[in-house]
Amino acid sequence: MGKWTRRGFIAAGVVSGGALMVGVGIREGHRAPKLAKMMTEDGETLVNVWVKLNTDNTITAIVPHSEMGQGVFTSMTQMLADEMDADWNKVTYEQAPAHEAYANYPLGREFLMGDTKVPGMVQDSLNGGFLRIAQSMGLQITGGSTAVRFTGMGGMRIAGAAAREMIVKAAAKTWDVPAKELHTENSHVYHDASGRSEPYAAFAEQAGEYAPPTQPKLKTPDEFKLMGKSLARFDIPAKTDGTAEFGIDVDLPGMKYAAVMGPPVLGAEAEQVDETYAAEMPGVIKVLNKGWFVAVVADSYWQAENAVRQLDVTWSKTGAESLGQSDIYAMLGKAIDDAGGKGKKDISVGNARRAADGAARVYEAEYRVPFLAHAAMEPINATAWVREGKVDFWSGLQNPLAVRDEIAGAFSIKKHDVTVHNVMLGGGFGRRSEADYPLMSVEIAREFDHPVKMIWSREQDTQQDFYRPASISRFKAGLDDDGMPVSWENTFVQKHDPPEASHIPYKIDHQLIQHTEAEHHVRFGPWRAVDHTQHGFFIESFIDELADQAGLDGYAYRRKLLEHSPRYLAVLDAAAEAAGWGRDMPEGRGLGIALVDSFGTVVAQVVEVDVTGPEPKVVHVWCAADPGYVMNPDGFTAQIESGIIYGLTAALYGNITIEAGAVVQSNFHDYPMLRMRDAPGITVKLINSGAKVGGGGEPGTPPIAPALANAVFAATGVRVRSQPIANYKQGLT
Amino acid sequence: MAETKLIVNGNERSVDVDPSMPLLWVLREQLKLNGTKFGCGIAQCGACTVHLDGMPVRSCSTPVAAADGAEITTIEGVGNDDGTRHAVQAAWIEHQVPQCGYCQSGQIMSAVALLRDNPDPTDEDIDAAMSGNICRCGAYGRIRAAIKTAARA
Numbered sequence: 001m002g003k004w005t006r007r008g009f010i011a012a013g014v015v016s017g018g019a020l021m022v023g024v025g026i027r028e029g030h031r032a033p034k035l036a037k038m039m040t041e042d043g044e045t046l047v048n049v050w051v052k053l054n055t056d057n058t059i060t061a062i063v064p065h066s067e068m069g070q071g072v073f074t075s076m077t078q079m080l081a082d083e084m085d086a087d088w089n090k091v092t093y094e095q096a097p098a099h100e101a102y103a104n105y106p107l108g109r110e111f112l113m114g115d116t117k118v119p120g121m122v123q124d125s126l127n128g129g130f131l132r133i134a135q136s137m138g139l140q141i142t143g144g145s146t147a148v149r150f151t152g153m154g155g156m157r158i159a160g161a162a163a164r165e166m167i168v169k170a171a172a173k174t175w176d177v178p179a180k181e182l183h184t185e186n187s188h189v190y191h192d193a194s195g196r197s198e199p200y201a202a203f204a205e206q207a208g209e210y211a212p213p214t215q216p217k218l219k220t221p222d223e224f225k226l227m228g229k230s231l232a233r234f235d236i237p238a239k240t241d242g243t244a245e246f247g248i249d250v251d252l253p254g255m256k257y258a259a260v261m262g263p264p265v266l267g268a269e270a271e272q273v274d275e276t277y278a279a280e281m282p283g284v285i286k287v288l289n290k291g292w293f294v295a296v297v298a299d300s301y302w303q304a305e306n307a308v309r310q311l312d313v314t315w316s317k318t319g320a321e322s323l324g325q326s327d328i329y330a331m332l333g334k335a336i337d338d339a340g341g342k343g344k345k346d347i348s349v350g351n352a353r354r355a356a357d358g359a360a361r362v363y364e365a366e367y368r369v370p371f372l373a374h375a376a377m378e379p380i381n382a383t384a385w386v387r388e389g390k391v392d393f394w395s396g397l398q399n400p401l402a403v404r405d406e407i408a409g410a411f412s413i414k415k416h417d418v419t420v421h422n423v424m425l426g427g428g429f430g431r432r433s434e435a436d437y438p439l440m441s442v443e444i445a446r447e448f449d450h451p452v453k454m455i456w457s458r459e460q461d462t463q464q465d466f467y468r469p470a471s472i473s474r475f476k477a478g479l480d481d482d483g484m485p486v487s488w489e490n491t492f493v494q495k496h497d498p499p500e501a502s503h504i505p506y507k508i509d510h511q512l513i514q515h516t517e518a519e520h521h522v523r524f525g526p527w528r529a530v531d532h533t534q535h536g537f538f539i540e541s542f543i544d545e546l547a548d549q550a551g552l553d554g555y556a557y558r559r560k561l562l563e564h565s566p567r568y569l570a571v572l573d574a575a576a577e578a579a580g581w582g583r584d585m586p587e588g589r590g591l592g593i594a595l596v597d598s599f600g601t602v603v604a605q606v607v608e609v610d611v612t613g614p615e616p617k618v619v620h621v622w623c624a625a626d627p628g629y630v631m632n633p634d635g636f637t638a639q640i641e642s643g644i645i646y647g648l649t650a651a652l653y654g655n656i657t658i659e660a661g662a663v664v665q666s667n668f669h670d671y672p673m674l675r676m677r678d679a680p681g682i683t684v685k686l687i688n689s690g691a692k693v694g695g696g697g698e699p700g701t702p703p704i705a706p707a708l709a710n711a712v713f714a715a716t717g718v719r720v721r722s723q724p725i726a727n728y729k730q731g732l733t
Numbered sequence: 734m735a736e737t738k739l740i741v742n743g744n745e746r747s748v749d750v751d752p753s754m755p756l757l758w759v760l761r762e763q764l765k766l767n768g769t770k771f772g773c774g775i776a777q778c779g780a781c782t783v784h785l786d787g788m789p790v791r792s793c794s795t796p797v798a799a800a801d802g803a804e805i806t807t808i809e810g811v812g813n814d815d816g817t818r819h820a821v822q823a824a825w826i827e828h829q830v831p832q833c834g835y836c837q838s839g840q841i842m843s844a845v846a847l848l849r850d851n852p853d854p855t856d857e858d859i860d861a862a863m864s865g866n867i868c869r870c871g872a873y874g875r876i877r878a879a880i881k882t883a884a885r886a
């Protein structure tokens with residue numbers, strides 16, 4: 001497998017008592033843009049992955065990610081354990097803390113080693129910088145489908161392989177035999193010629209004397225024993241008996257409860273709060289007006305929530321009070337008009353304009369998508385305890401270290417006086433990468449000397465989100481006599497991440513892809529698969545329209561445009577074949593196909609839709625996915641299934657709308673979710689193409705909306721150019 | 734405030750709370766049984782599902798007074814008397830159902846109630862019994878498969 005960054009290093013050492021630790025880090029001075037903001041001080045050294053070989057021969061992987069259902073504790077540990085030739089039954093994990101405990105020498109020592117002295121455990125090149133370990137490569141961020149492809153490939157595997165090499169070296173010295181006569185298995189070293197074998201732990205102390213190998217040899221896929229296997233997830237048993245601890249379950253001595261209300265028109269401030277009635281309600285301890293939100297603290301959450309709903313709040317006027325959803329769409333459309341075909345360029349190859357002018361004909365279409373809330377199952381919540389200028393903080397976070405820093409910055413507290421405690425996330429989808437609710441929770445708790453648990457109602461969760469942005473995208477294609485595209489011009493509004501989301505997989509010689517921005521008050525944030533969900537719908541709908549213009553079906557047309565890429569073709573073919581593409585469809589049914597490459601994983605989906613009922617019903621989804629290599633097939637499949645249902649919910653129903661400047665929807669009755677009775681069967685085919693390893697959490701989401709829209713077209717002849725797709729029955733397309 | 738007697742997972746418990754306080758918050762905050770989850774508060778998502786005298790109910794919308802003297806079973810008490818997992822819980826592990834896991838206490842409580850009344854449910858029976866439970870992680874296919882496995886257990 002590939003080399004890793006030359007600025008990376010491996011650190012190792014043995015702690016007194018005999019446990020060996022190996023970590024992978026980034027050298028001082030590493031200043032990748034994403035990384036720089038994670039560094040708390042100049043000269044800080046970042047270390048991200050650790051393995052601890054304990055004296056009882058158990059192995060602990062220290063995982064710098066949050067568990068939000070993607071099985072990250074298991075897949076990370078699996079990658080490390082495989083390279084280490086570890087006994088899987090004796091491997092456990094710990095989640096790395098987001099704290100100076102991981103970034104500060106004495107506290108780091110305490111976390112990693114207990115109360116022991118640190119021997120010469122630091123590689124020369126570290127210059128002691130290791131002792132201020134923090135966070136690396138944004139790797140404590142859980143999102144962007146980063147875990148397996150970055151932490152796992154670039155950290156876990158290397159740490160495991162390095163640890164194994166050092167142990168082998170130590171065994172060779174101890175037994176006075178050549179290292180090449182030794183082999184490892186199940187956390188033991190074997191010397192067949194002499195019949196000797198010892199557990200790894202027997203060599204830990206000796207191994208700790210060595211500088212770790214700078215380029216440990218990684219296994220090739222044919223040598224994998226654990227990678228590629230559907231190992232059961234560590235976190236599942238506790239999620240079947242109520243013992244898994246989520247943020248909302250945090251319980252502390254003397255804890256009180258807060259309910260909050262944010263401004264209905266995002267950005268407004270509470271000017272006046274009439275608490276006459278609320279303050280007298282049972283259990284109420286205090287009413288707080290913090291401007292950007294109001295809160296009630298009470299003996300129980302229910303009392304606090306009842307009281308906050310009785311507050312009479314006068315919110316400031318922001319100028320957005322008159323805005324409705326159609327105004328916002330009009331603003332987006334106008335932004336594209338105003339750009340006048342001269343937006344900021346994403347891609348410009350050939351000359352799309354001239355090619356269109358010379359084409360046999362041109363074809364144009366416009367698409368749009370609405371705002372979407374995340375609606376994680378666990379409503380937003382956080383618990384804070386502010387004591388003697390220090391903050392203890394508990395909450396499900398996708399980016400705990402950044403939140404620690406935000407809290408420290410906002411309240412002028414030293415970073416190492418903010419402790420973020422890890423808990424499980426009841427879903428994240430991007431929402432739990434924002435710092436608003438952590439700051440809110442601390443702002444409330446610092447009024448008290450006891451801990452306060454803040455819980456948002458579902459209504460707050462829905463109306464105070466950072467939404468997937470509404471967007472409009474316009475296309476113009478020049479077509480040759482056969483209807484094949486000679487040019488592709490696309491202008492869209494609202495560009496965020498990742499930058500390549502608007503790129504197309506198809507071979508078209510002349511391309512001009514550009515964007516513009518439109519300012520409005522509805523705040524946005526990353527939503528599962530980020531911009532790929534919008535562009536997946538836009539691009540894969542338009543290409544389907546072009547197929548129709550050419551008189552071809554969507555599968556055949558895509559095939560022609562993907563001949564340059566065997567990888568894409570293989571994924572497309574696998575999905576089409578699984579679905580039985582081309583078979584006769586009964587009246588009222590249709591098949592639609594779409595392909596999206598996101599986060600390094602190529603996914604094609606075929607949807608079978610039934611339009612005979614009051615709403616389109618997805619009967620089945622066939623999905624093919626190529627993430628390069630699948631580390632944990634069952635876990636990966638589960639994430640793809642999840643991505644499909646998440647995307648399908650949005651495609652069918654998702655519609656956050658603005659009226660009088662405020663979000664209209666409030667709870668699951670008016671922001672509906674796909675339920676069991678509407679859940680399609682899902683077939684997932686996995687492809688190990690050997691390409692660079694891609695992500696799993698997000699790539700399942702983008703293709704489903706266009707595949708559905710294309711299926712609706714196949715079934716009805718109606719082209720649905722906007723979401724939610726269920727609306728097409730009311731004539732809204 | 735009023736004294737309310739509850740029999741929770743076989744143990745008699747007495748709480749002194751507003752009779753209109755939802756059972757959900759009594760379980761979580763007074764009795765420290767945090768396995769039952771809050772998702773919506775308006776009987777839309779099923780995360781708060783518990784059994785009240787054997788019937789699955791949405792505890793977020795059940796005033797504690799309505800549970801006075803009743804037998805309540807929560808996720809913490811759904812296992813077998815000998816301490817082993819209920820067949821539904823075991824099937825949940827076998828099928829690796831949970832993702833984030835937040836909805837799963839409610840899902841399991843609904844599934845246990847379904848199988849008690851209907852040991853061999855059809856797909857339509859599963860749809861009817863389980864459609865009150867939202868899973869934002871989209872584990873529906875696995876839930877369906879696990880229910881069928883548990884039915885055979």
Ligand code: FES
Pocket residue numbers: 770771772773774775776777778779780781782791792793794
């Ligand atoms: S919390 Fe009770 S049904 Fe959602």
Ligand code: FES
Pocket residue numbers: 069377426427830831832833834835836837867868869870871872
């Ligand atoms: S497992 Fe996450 S909501 Fe169901």
